[in-house]
Amino acid sequence: MTNLQGREPRLSGGYYRNPYDCLNGATIRFVRRVILIAALAIGSVLPSGCIGVSNQPWSLVQSGSYEFPQEAKDAGYTLGSVVVEYDIGVDGIVKNLSVVSSDPADVFDAEALRFVSEWRFRPAYQKGKPVATEGLQSTITFKLEDEDFDLPVPD
Structure with missing residues (x-):
């Protein structure tokens, strides 16, 4: 039996050493933008003293x-x-x-x-x-x- 420890399955049936090996540059940039947007959205609703800038109406x-x-x-x-x-x-x-x-x-x-x-x-x-x-x-x-x-x- 083949040792698959530390490897993630590929759609083609092979394996990548790192799950991110299958991502191209455009996909990585997109994921980073999504994470940044999510972080900014969370920061805008956190109370004072938390990470992010909060501008909220009363x-x-x-x-x-x-x-x-x-x-x-x-x-x-x-x-x-x-x-x-x-x-x-x-x-x-x-x-x-x-x-x-x-x-x-x-x-x-x-x-x-x-x-x-x-x-x-x-x-x-x-x-x-x-x-x-x-x-x-x-x-x-x-x-x-x-x-x-x-x-x-x-x-």
Whole structure:
């Protein structure tokens, strides 16, 4: 019986000493490019401090919930909306939260501010470091029968 130790089978029935002997230069260059692209892709999603350059938009990781305010129910309101503006700090916490507009005015503002203040984000990353994001706006819509809101989505 022939000793085949250390040899890989060839399609023609013979054996190569090294499995890479069958690869030509173009194939090797292609494989190297695929490996490089995969390494770059992995590096772009790794957290700060890992190999690679990470540029990622922010993402919402916790939204909480809100309730239709009892005062609004008592006043006969069934629908309202509040546009809020805020920043996301490098720690992922909502900062500089304010009401841009509301309809009806001042009825749902307090609950919308409380709700958005509980949101938590994974901050944006540039060159592997977390960065603040400023001037985001979200509309919180209150419906008595079906509360609804638009969760923030990166541009």
